[in-house]
Amino acid sequence: MFSSLRGRLFSSTVVILILFLGGTGWGLIQAFTSSIEKGAQEQLQLHIYSLLSAANESGGRLFLPEALQEPRFNVLSSGLYGAVADKAGFLWRSESSTGVGLGKVTSLDPGASHFSVVSLDSDAQFYRLGFGIVWEGEGGVEHRYTFIVMEATDRYRVQQTSFENVLWKWLAGLGGILLIAQWLVMQWGLSPMGKLAHQVRLIEEGQTQQLQGRFPKEISPVVNNLNQLVSHEHRQRERYKNTLGDLAHSLKTPLAVLRGASDQGSESLSEIVETQVKRMDQIVEYQLKRAVASRAVKLGCSIPVDEVCQKLLSTLDKVYRDKGVVATIESDIETQATLQFVGDEGDLLELMGNLLDNAYKHCSRQVQVTLGMAETEQVGFIRVDDDGLGIPDDLGEQVLNRGVRADTETPGQGIGMAVVQDIVKGYRGDISIERSSQLGGASICLQLPCRLADS
Structure with a gap:
């Protein structure tokens, strides 16, 4: 499963969904439990108020009637127990608490209350609320009492259990729906990858020569590079x-x-x-x-054009030392970035070697190399100008053909420019031959795939 991109994504989704829904369920249960306990505390507070309203004092002693308004106080083991205590212990207990241990008595300050969940001898759990009061008796004597009400948690736990069962069922159903939705979204989102794999298989089987169709922008560079590689391979064989x-x-x-x-x-x-x-x-x-010119294109390889040109100029200066050629490299790039050729270094050496060698041969004394970016995105230009006689207009296109030479007096075979044209075509570039507006001789401009890089 983990060797598949789809399997990895789906497994990750399942794990994240389980953690998320589990955390959501736990949080909702905690909130519901807190709400139940809050409601139980409020209910017990009402029972304490009812006991206070029924309490009376006689002979300096607090007492409550045998039959209380809340019937569960009068029924044995009803699950609702009431009691009144002072520092000495219990002064009164409801009929329902007969035979039931109510635990230790904790005296509370007047107006203070204490809510807790306790377990009695029977291991049953109860919500317990204690409330401290000051009772002004006969002669203005004050007595401190603690009213205690306890109620079994059974009926509240039934509500909580029912809520948990319904909650987990809904979360499980929601999780299933989300997984199905995620699977469908994943199928749709990864469909371009399946389409790409299918197109590659068609190329392998020889049924097509290019990856066809529209692809998302995230994988378009991969598709374009593959098409370039396949196209180059076909051109190479041809x-x-x-x-x-x-x-x-x-x-x-x-x-x-x-x-x-x-x-x-x-x-x-x-x-x-x-x-x-x-x-x-x-x-x-x-x-x-x-x-x-038929070597494979190295995708993503960038070669600094100015460095290659500088090396070639240094070599040619030695070869044509007697001629005293003055060669310069100019840049039309406004920023401090350098022009990088996207391709094979050997191809760039072959291109510039032929152009610069021709410029040195046919110039009077000056050669200029100009580097810059063309208007087309990711395309740069390299222009070589000299101050020689130039190339006649009627021979501008012909010198790119095999064996054609503009100057028959200078030694050569008329091969170099044909090689230049083959390499340029291999990169889907362009070559133009004009008269130099700066030096007056030939001006040969190449447009090739390039990018800018920080100096």
Whole structure:
């Protein structure tokens, strides 16, 4: 049961409900008991007043009539007993108390009362109320008496037992209704989890490629990350397939040239072999770089963009030392936060390495990297500007294709920007190529998943 989320929640609910209803029942019983005792005390006080009204004094001695107004005082063992006592002991006892031990007498001050629950010799429990008075007798002599009334608790206990039985039945019924309601609410509340599990099974069985439907905002990030992971896995497999096809197709021509030269016995065979081997090496290099872009996305991993850029700039400064390039990193972020790339560090190194290497190659002397957050939520931009000749407008989109180069005089194979585009697409990002408004050369801007982090 405890391996199931539903079982854990339901078990916790049962325990909490038992404790709550048990505490509620105990509290209500205590309140009802207190109310019964309060009512019994008031009833005994009325009996004392009736005894006081019937009392008289004769010859300096207090007496009460044999037959009292309350008939139970006159019936033997009726459960209602009355008595009057002074310091010496009992002066009068009702007919009903004959043969019954009324316990010890405690003298009370005039006007004072004492209520208690006592057990007599028969182990029966009684409510007992004592009330102290001052009686002014003949000649103005004052006498102190204590009036005592006792009543058996049996009829009160019957009421209490009946109340407890009804109370526990109602609480048990209410608890059952609440458990059923909680079970239904839990089924409804956890239904998105069941739906998520069903969707995952469909993906495992190959019946669908994405988690579909609407989910609560609490698990939407999980659903989005799973969809991103599944989508990336499908794109990766498709990329492997396309890469192998491209590699096979690209190698057909060089191999055919080599085969033809071999069949014809060409004297320049070594030159042809060297040329075609270089070409095949370029093709393999490109396909390997494309494979770099197919690595799995590391969800939740954040890489500081400025640190990666600074490392690359330090390296390129050494490579292009003779050129004397001045490179800077600017930030468009208003706060002190830093831009963090959400993805694989190797992908970020591949992206920035290609862009910065191209900028160093084609600039006159200045390179500028600008970091900031785009208008779209959780998307940042990285812009690389240089002061070179720039990229012609008609070649802006073409340089992202394999083998296309804007500058044929500078050494290169036209592979780097194609790799950049593949990586950016893998993160569902965007790449744009414009003329730099600040430095006058090329301006290449990437939009990638990013977040801000405190410095």
